[in-house]
Amino acid sequence: MLATSEDSRNDIVTMLTEECIPTPGKKTVWQRATVESILRNEKYKGSALLQKSFTVDFLTKKTKINEGEVPQYYVEDSHPAIIEPWEWEQVQVEMERRKNSRNRHHQTSPFSGKIICADCGDIFGAKTWHSTDRYRRVIWQCNGKFKGEHKCETPHLTEERLKELYLAALGEYLSDRNAAIDQLRYAQRMLTDTDFIEEDIRALEEELTTITGMLRLCIAENAANTVTEETYRTTHAELCSRFEETEAKLAALQKQRDKMKADAITIGGMMFELGELDTLPVVFDEKLWHGTIDHVTVHADERVVFHFKDGKKIVTRL
Numbered sequence: 383m384l385a386t387s388e389d390s391r392n393d394i395v396t397m398l399t400e401e402c403i404p405t406p407g408k409k410t411v412w413q414r415a416t417v418e419s420i421l422r423n424e425k426y427k428g429s430a431l432l433q434k435s436f437t438v439d440f441l442t443k444k445t446k447i448n449e450g451e452v453p454q455y456y457v458e459d460s461h462p463a464i465i466e467p468w469e470w471e472q473v474q475v476e477m478e479r480r481k482n483s484r485n486r487h488h489q490t491s492p493f494s495g496k497i498i499c500a501d502c503g504d505i506f507g508a509k510t511w512h513s514t515d516r517y518r519r520v521i522w523q524c525n526g527k528f529k530g531e532h533k534c535e536t537p538h539l540t541e542e543r544l545k546e547l548y549l550a551a552l553g554e555y556l557s558d559r560n561a562a563i564d565q566l567r568y569a570q571r572m573l574t575d576t577d578f579i580e581e582d583i584r585a586l587e588e589e590l591t592t593i594t595g596m597l598r599l600c601i602a603e604n605a606a607n608t609v610t611e612e613t614y615r616t617t618h619a620e621l622c623s624r625f626e627e628t629e630a631k632l633a634a635l636q637k638q639r640d641k642m643k644a645d646a647i648t649i650g651g652m653m654f655e656l657g658e659l660d661t662l663p664v665v666f667d668e669k670l671w672h673g674t675i676d677h678v679t680v681h682a683d684e685r686v687v688f689h690f691k692d693g694k695k696i697v698t699r700l
Contacts, residue, residue, distance in 0.1 A: 522544065576643070593621055
C-alpha cells in the first residue's frame with residue numbers, strides 16, 4: 383500500500399531528493415505537493431480525466447485550471463495501468479480517512495495509527511526502552527496513558543507480539559478460507575447495490591430544483607410589489623428552511639452512498655490480498671496487514687481485538 387500520511391510524504395520527499403530521483407516536472411527538488419499529486423493522479427490506475435486545464439488565450443498560450451468553465455470527461459481504461467485500480471482507490475479512501483481523523487500520527491511503522499486504546503480512545507505510539515544498551519527494544523503504548531487524572535490501564539505490546547497475534551487472528555479468520563472469501567463477495571455485492579439511494583438522491587435533487595424555482599418566484603413577486611412584505615418574509619423563510627432541510631438530507635444520502643462505495647473498494651482490496659494466499663503466512667506480511675486490518679483495540683484485561691476491514695472482529699489475548 384502506498385504511504386498516505388503527512389509524515390510519510392515528508393519522508394518520501396527527503397528520500398527522493400537524497401537519491402537524486404528526477405521529479406516528474408521541471409522542478410529539481412521534490413515537494414510534498416508533488417508526492418500528493420502522484421498519489422491522487424488517476425493515470426496510474428489506467429484512467430484519464432480530460433480537460434483538467436484549458437487554454438484561456440491561444441495567442442499567449444496561457445492556461446487555467448478548469449474550475450467548471452468547460453466540460454471535463456473521465457475515461458476509464460484509457461491506457462495500461464501502472465498499479466491495480468483497486469489499490470489506487472484504496473489510497474484515495476485512506477487519504478480521505480486520515481484527513482478527517484482526529485488522531486494525527488507518524489507513519490513510521492505498519493502499526494502507526496492502527497492500535498487504539500479501549501480505555502481513552504487514543505492511539506498507541508512506539509516507545510524505545512533501554513535505547514543505549516543491549517536490552518533495547520521497541521514497545522507500543524497508549525499515547526494518552528499518563529495524560530489527565532485517569533491513567534489508562536491498557537498494557538503495552540511489543541512489535542513481535544503484535545505480529546504473532548495478527549497471524550493468529552488471520553488464521554482464525556481464514557479457518558474456512560473459501561467461506562470467508564464468499565462472504566466478502568456477498569458483502570461487496572450488497573455495498574455496490576446503491577440503486578435505492580440513487581433514486582432518493584434524484585428525488586431530493588428534483589425537490590431542491592423545485593424549491594429554488596419557488597424562491598426565485600417569491601423574490602420576483604416581492605420585487606414587483608405584488609405581495610405584502612409580511613407575506614414575502616413568511617414565504618421566503620419557509621422556503622429557505624425547506625431548502626436547508628432538503629439539502630441536509632441530500633448531503634447525508636450522498637455521504638452514505640460514498641461510504642458504501644469506499645467500503646466496497648476496501649473489501650475488493652481485501653479479497654485480492656486473500657486471493658493471493660496459497661497457504662497461511664507464517665511470518666508477518668506488511669502488505670497483507672494493510673490489506674486486511676482496519677484497526678486493533680487493546681483492552682485493560684489484555685484482550686487484543688483485531689477489526690478486519692469487512693467488519694469482522696477476532697479476539698486474541700496477550
